[in-house]
Amino acid sequence: MNWKTVLRLVSVDVKSGRLIRGQRLRRYRERRLFQYLLYGGACVLGIVIGLGAGTLYTAVPDPDLRTLFYEGARLLFLSFPIMVLIYSLIFTMMSQIQRMGVRSSIQLPYWLPITWEEHTLASTLAHLIGVPLASIILFGSAIATVSIYLEAVPLAILTIFALVASAFLASTTTEIFRVLQARLIGAVYKSSGRAAVWVRFLGSLLFLIAFYVAWFALTSGGGSIALIEMVASAQQAGWFVPYVWLGMALASFMNGLLAQTIIFSLASLLFILVLFYVAVKLNAKFGLYEPPAITVSRGAYVPKVGFLGRLGFSSLEAAVIRKDFKAFTRRRELMYVFIMPLVFILMPLMQYSGIYGTPVTPGSSRFLSAWILLAPGAIMAVMLGTIIIGEEGGSVWLFFSSPITARSLVKCKYAFVIIFSCIVTLVCGAIGILIARPSPDIAVVLLIESMLLIFALGAVSLGTGIKGADFTEVPRPRMVRPLTVLVYGLLCLVLALAIFSPLLLHAVAMEYIPLPVSLPKLDLYVAISISAVIALVVTFVFYKIALKNAEEFLIKAEI
Amino acid sequence: MILGLIKPDSGSVNVVCTKAEDDPVAVKRQVGYVPESPRLYDFLTGLEYLDFVGDIYGLDASEKKARIEEYLEAMELEGREGDMISSYSQGMKQKITLISAFLHKPKLLLLDEPLSSLDPRSARIVKDLLRKLTAQGITTIMSTHVLEIAQAMCDRIAIMYEGRLLALGNMKELRQKARLPGSDLEDIFLKLTGTEDVREVVEALLK
Structure with missing residues (x-):
């Protein structure tokens, strides 16, 4: 794998944002300050949150309250991998939905010397650019800062590693989903014939509603807190689901089980690797997507007098x-x-x-x-x-x-x-x-x-x-x-x-x-x-x- | 400017006795326009798009139906007219754009690279159609980089380079201006634009 090619492909994706931002395209000059403002802002905000939480922790005189605070922070750290996984999945999938209208077939690997591995890795990394990456930086910097006050730096390092791995896991899943849905939807339209327009309409509607409901359930009211509480308890029960292995590694580390920590961490990395190769194979097989011909009307043409x-x-x-x-x-x-x-x-x-x-x-x-x-x-x-x-x-x-x-x-x-x-x-x-x-x-x-x-x-x-x-x-x-x-x-x-x-x-x-x-x-x-x-x-x-x-x-x- | 979209710094454009700037809508009714890279409504079928364009130009139902069917048959789009445009090839999209420009029988045709992406049969049909329309008194202004097409099809040719009009006339007049008797339009163009250093460029590239 040529890493320079991967980085070049990711930078092409980043540059596509120029059109969205509506910048002047003639005599265009990149303003690097604005390009990295989101990430810099997230980092600063994370440090401020970490400092605030840390100061609050040290200012609490009651030892019982301090213990409660410490346990709360540990619970939060534990739920971070799943939280980041869910949020990254939602963001990367929503970003894909927004791009659906544009013909998104990626044909470059067919005529340029780019391998499917390079293309898939670049695409997976590109999904993370923007809000998902900013969230990782925000959480990561907050965790790193507060861990100094909590004297839990090793735990913080492992949590940050789990955050990054979770985001990559989410992005790889989105990549698989993207290729599969393009293929599946194409097959459904083809077999639906004239009903394809309505199949597409209702299918997209149901899909989007499910996403929005999930999003509001997580973000509104006590949704996030409920999720944190739920994740911590449900993770142990669902240990056999590979998506929670990163959280399991953290839980094992907190309980001082070093062997389990290593096993779950390695298993998580292996799972990511397997998912990545599934994405590569799917891209190689179905990557060149051509929209199917949807036949809307057949028979004699009668102009409508409406x-x-x-x-x-x-x-x-x-x-x-x-x-x-x-x-x-x-x-x-x-x-x-x-x-x-x-x-x-x-x-x-x-x-x-x-x-x-x-x-x-x-x-x-x-x-x-x-x-x-x-x-x-x-x-x-x-x-x-x-x-x-x-x-x-x-x-x-x-x-x-x-x-x-x-x-x-x-x-x-x-x-x-x-x-x-x-x-x-x-x-x-x-x-x-x-x-x-x-x-x-x-x-x-x-x-x-x-x-x-x-x-x-x-x-x-x-x-x-x-x-x-x-x-x-x-x-x-x-x-x-x-x-x-x-x-x-x-x-x-x-x-x-x-x-x-x-x-x-x-x-x-x-x-x-x-x-x-x-x-x-x-x-x-x-x-x-x-x-x-x-x-x-x-x-x-x-x-x-x-x-x-x-x-x-x-x-x-x-x- | 011809469609009344851009105001000229000086002077005016008259299209079929109407000043474009004064009544752009009346001018647009008389004009059929094919842009260089047309974006069509991908979510409509070819037939729905032509029906839409027919309505925009106010064609009555029977006339619209007859013309659409004639053109679809001539351009060999029958059988695919009910498919969404998103699944059309570039050539099929170009055919739909050309039909939509011809549909309302305009008095002036503005065509930007009209033959691009067309298959040989359709290209021949469009060329013959344009000749017949010209014979009927319909003015066609065509812009192209394919000089063979311009030489074969146009009565008068304007050579433009870097926003300036370098020459205007029929082939005989252009040859006289370039002082290249018997030469083709490509040589005339290269001579008049001062870009005839082709051989040196090719040799430099081969080094």
């Missing part, structure tokens, strides 16, 4: 709306849009279902119904509006060269955002009503508010999406500039609060929301009317802004 035409859309506008609908059901990198509303239902449900011991109260039930009825549609409108222009990617040349006016562009894109978000609100609303069982009048009021939010925030985010559109597609579709999203995201939040505030005042006055203030009673119909007026004004103003942005956009070819 329902959209009857709604007052021109053939051009209807064509763009139909095209966008197909984009959101067929492009895997856009499917996360469908995940968000589902996650927004699942998240509070998990929170209030007693998983974390949170008691269900009438207040939380009211919050749940308001959240499920209002949030998915409004968030969908913001998300869709922001990316609806940027999602065109490199194909946007067609818009620049077609006889499409700014008015038509804004009309059809806005209509798509509204139609899609309203459908989401109705579906999520139905589920929310079934789960939270709000009274009919509350349900109707919340649905009306949701529609008002969709119309207003849809217009705001569409204007943003046009202004901040980013057509970068490699290594992953960027769609909108991050700074624009941040600024206009805050604006959307403020406007949403402004639209919702009359209803909020009504709820406080009627004591639906217990606050230690007394407000004059505001009639519900008056509150809704004020809310509607604010929403209408916001919609009108920002629709005009979107039109102006679209005019500028169409006369300025960006690619």
Whole structure:
């Protein structure tokens, strides 16, 4: 294996981030300071955390408390390998999902003098670049610093070794998964025939939901603490699973069992080696992936005289709306849009279902119904509006060269955002009503508010999406500039609060929301009317802004 | 500039009696455009893409259906029109792009390397089609680096180098300008651009 080749291949992958960061590509100069800022920051933060924890430990006068602290730290060290494994798996897999849209077949090993071992190792290491590596540095530096205070330097060294090995283990697993899923999905599509589009849609949806649920279960509330406690006890029971051998090595070391420590450490390394060679063999066999031909339609071609035409859309506008609908059901990198509303239902449900011991109260039930009825549609409108222009990617040349006016562009894109978000609100609303069982009048009021939010925030985010559109597609579709999203995201939040505030005042006055203030009673119909007026004004103003942005956009070819 | 996307520093472009800058949408309706490396909607089928383009140009349903079917047959895409474009070869994508440029019967064709990636039969069809369209009064502006194609197909040739127009005219006029009677376009190009030191370059490479 030529290590220089591996490093060169990894550096190529690192450089692909230049396109994501949207840097100036002509006369490009690498700013090394920014390149390593994430890792430097993680290291500094880790040392600060370690120093803080260490100082706290030495400052505790009570010996019992110190012992408790020490045992807690040991428990934490013990759970680190599995924690890093899980987090790295999630991050590396999510990164792969984001790149799905880009044709990711790696053909270089076929015509350049690169072996499959070098290619696989480079790919495995490249998965770790970014957040996974920063996490290792953060944890590693914190462990190293605090271990000096705890006088547990040998344990810290072994823990850091386990961290690095766990991350590599996760990355190798992702590499195997990547090759297998490309092959498996290709085979499924081929055999699915015309149903392939729906198989792909539902398959991707289920996969992403499973990941997001796992992610929220780990990161929200007491999830992480529960996991730490669970890992420490479950590790011993599952000693035969190779993925916990690194943790077992640590546990053995803590108990002074040197022979077991060496056996589990060596077994872990052997397991990583076996996994790596499985990844190499799979890459050699299935590495050159060609997307299968998915046949969507067969038989005679009959142009559609659409329902959209009857709604007052021109053939051009209807064509763009139909095209966008197909984009959101067929492009895997856009499917996360469908995940968000589902996650927004699942998240509070998990929170209030007693998983974390949170008691269900009438207040939380009211919050749940308001959240499920209002949030998915409004968030969908913001998300869709922001990316609806940027999602065109490199194909946007067609818009620049077609006889499409700014008015038509804004009309059809806005209509798509509204139609899609309203459908989401109705579906999520139905589920929310079934789960939270709000009274009919509350349900109707919340649905009306949701529609008002969709119309207003849809217009705001569409204007943003046009202004901040980013057509970068490699290594992953960027769609909108991050700074624009941040600024206009805050604006959307403020406007949403402004639209919702009359209803909020009504709820406080009627004591639906217990606050230690007394407000004059505001009639519900008056509150809704004020809310509607604010929403209408916001919609009108920002629709005009979107039109102006679209005019500028169409006369300025960006690619 | 011809499509009204970039404002000229000075002067103006008139396309079929319409000033591009004043009414770019009207101009775009008259133009069929093939970019050098077109990005199509990979998630649509070939047929869905052409249907979409037909709607964008406002073709009525029966006309759109007839034209799409004719072109698909001519370009030998029948049987694959229902497959997603993501599985198409480069040549098939180029055919779809060319069909989408011809579909609405434009009065002006702007083609950037139109014959790249095409199989010999399709390339011949496109060349013959372009000649017939030119005979019918449709203007075609084509940009290419394959000088044999330019010499074989174009009535007037503009030689551009480093953003400057070096020569414009038919082959006879270009030969006169380069003072190379009987020579082909490649020699004329190399002479006019001052890049005829090819032999020295090759010899240096072989060392």
